[in-house]
Amino acid sequence: MSPPRVLMVAEKPSIAYSIASVLSRGQMSTRKGSTDVHEFDGWFLSGIPVRYKVTSVIGHVFSLDFPPAYQDWAATDPLALFDAPVVQSEANPKAHIRRHLSNEAAGCNYLVLWLDCDREGENICFEVIECTGFAQKRNRTQVYRAKFSSVSEKDILSSMDNLVTPNRNEALAVDARQEIDLKVGVAFTRFQTAYFQGKYGNLDARVISYGPCQTPTLGFCVQRYFQLTTFKPEKFWSVRPYVMQLGYEVQLEWERQRLFDMDVAMMFQKLVQGDSSLKVTEISERKESKARPVGLNTVNLLKVASSALGFGPQMAMQLAERLYIQGFISYPRTESTAYPSTFDFRSILVALSRSPTWGKFAENLLVDGFNMPRPGKDLGDHPPITPVKSASEELIGKDAWRLYQYVCEHFLGSISSDCQYVRTKVTFSVGGEQFHCTGLQLTAKGFTSVMPWLAVAEKALPTFEPGNQLKISKVELHEGTTSAPDYLTESELITLMEKNGIGTDASIPVHINNICERNYVKVQPGRKLVPTDLGISLVRGYQCIDVDLCLPDIRSFIEQQITLVAKGQVDHSRVTRHVLQQFKQKFSYFTKHINNMDELFEARFSQLGNSGRPLSKCGKCIRYMKYISTRPPRLYCNTCEEVYHLPQNGTIKLYKELSCPLDGFELVVFSMPGPEGKSFPLCPYCYNSPPFEGVSVLPSKGGAAGMPCSSCPHPTCRHSLISQGVCACPECDGTLMLDPLSSPNWKLFCNSCSCLVMLPQGAHRILTTDDRCPDCDSMIMEVDFNKKTTPLEDGATLHRGCILCDQLLHSLVVVKHSRKTFMRRGGSGRGRGRGRRSFGGAGGKMVDPKMSFRGF
């Protein structure tokens, strides 16, 4: 009778091989299949003699998708995808892994799962259980899970002695993630693509994708782009004294470093210049060191490959993969930076000692002894990436050689000694100010001799003694300018993604590749990521509609929700439903407000951004915005990617290059046509985003709130309701404002309705003043009549008075567009509404009937 059979399944062929090698002590027979199958005899559990078969999958067996009925883009409403069924299909049909597992499981009595010990691995466990049929036919005691923290003999053997059961909750968390990612990503992607496709001639995108990882990744690039385009350089000054010591001229650093006020900096310069004695107050010497690197993991390899070697992550991984298959480096996909305790450094050093490049260095480490590496983190996956055997450029090619070279240097560096140096700091006092200079002297190069780009620069310093009185040779006032940050480098992006939990070591290169291939960013020399028009418009669009969509938090939210499933705290389908419900709402909101994103596309892609006329300066970036006069009229800031709506049915001009005291935007003036058309100034920013709450706004199309300066309660700005408001409107709750541009047809207009009041015609000048009428609290007006037509006696021209109470002015004003004859609506409480609450502020006075135009 043949012995019972045990099927063991690993996540990838190389692990299956390692496990079989350890358990069979190298005595196994291997046959080909979809993946190799290693067979040998051994003992299982409490000493059952068995026949072992060890094979593997190749990552996930299945992947999730929508059923065929939902595959037609045109016929499927993307919103319906949130509630659509999902189906599993074989991830790699050509590999026939499912058939392979089913065949190999036939006749097996036990299943041992050797998948990677993370959530994804746990999920693959259940894929394997399904394929092998162990779920249905056999009872649970026949399925075991091996938990191992590294693929070492010790760990493999000990996990065989401590077999557990697979964790269904962790697997279900992955199921939840898959369904959420699929539905959210596909729904948004199909909707966006359909909406923008063919809409703009020069928008050439096959697909405009959205994803909870790729979109925040793009978000990082665009965020940096905004930082640098809206950067405002600032000048700064620092005092830099120079002293002569033992024939050296030394420049001293200021303890205050720099000041942003030139006058103050100059004052300090004079103080220092005026004090003839500079004194050494302190000399400190400190031994410092720069630590050798921890073991190399994938993400750090990718960063160096990008920043120092100029290889993109995709390319770097391809090279690393090849070096691994050829046996030159160890497995290149690992998160761990800690070496296992049993790690064999010596044999690698022996291998490298044959190298013409590092032979000498490796040999020295062998002879003089090497340092154990710094601790690092152990994620239980694979050891850090190290060389395995010696290579040469001729053997592996130029690019692979450069990557291999780095792996070797990093490995040698990680077991070298730290770099050590002495830092000397000399502190000086002069004119009440503190200055210093520092010197650096290397005592041991350590690892920097094999990683010279990390070397510490030496800096010589002449000897000083405490209490030395020195002469200042000159005192410079250095002027500098703060500089904008540069575009995000790929290496910085990887750091950000890792920090924010966007993607994994294996998927980070994929996401970066996606945003490049989809034409959202371009890689420029120095591997800088420069967002394209499409990338910028997309991110700006998300920011305008629902900023969450492009922030990394969207990923952490999903992760945090599925972690509840993994911990068994919440049911998997409830979490999936709940999260999808939330995304469905976000999706609905997004589709309803897609016009906000479209405005940006319109500006970018139909070249409105080029055809518009430069008009007012943006207060954020101090660059001219473009005035787009076609409906709806708006200003567009090319730099900030912002659209500012303007009132319709009139003309827009710059208002004397005056700017808003609140936000620095240049004011524009809006004029309605005709001699009786009113005109009023407005700040493009405030008009769209009123800075004060509860301000009455004009009705406006295109979503702008519509607050012109005539509704603004700013207490001191000379264009505000407070400065230009004259008295209550006879027609409505509004306030009559002086139209500052109405000369010579001077008029007051209501900031709320169409009421107009014509002031003395032909006056040379009419101004509002700071004074108020003691009787009715209206603003006292100052009228400078024309010399020829002045109604004043003796040809005087200047007259001050209240237009309601002053006999002369009263007789010269005419109310137009007044549907009601001077009757105030409502009772005594009226007129204290939002817009006028700040007006006058003189309490009960405003209920005086004279406040209206009654009696005209």
Place this chain on the structure above:
DNA sequence: GCAAGGTC
């Protein structure tokens, strides 16, 4: 044509 996660 679409997501993100495995591995090759």
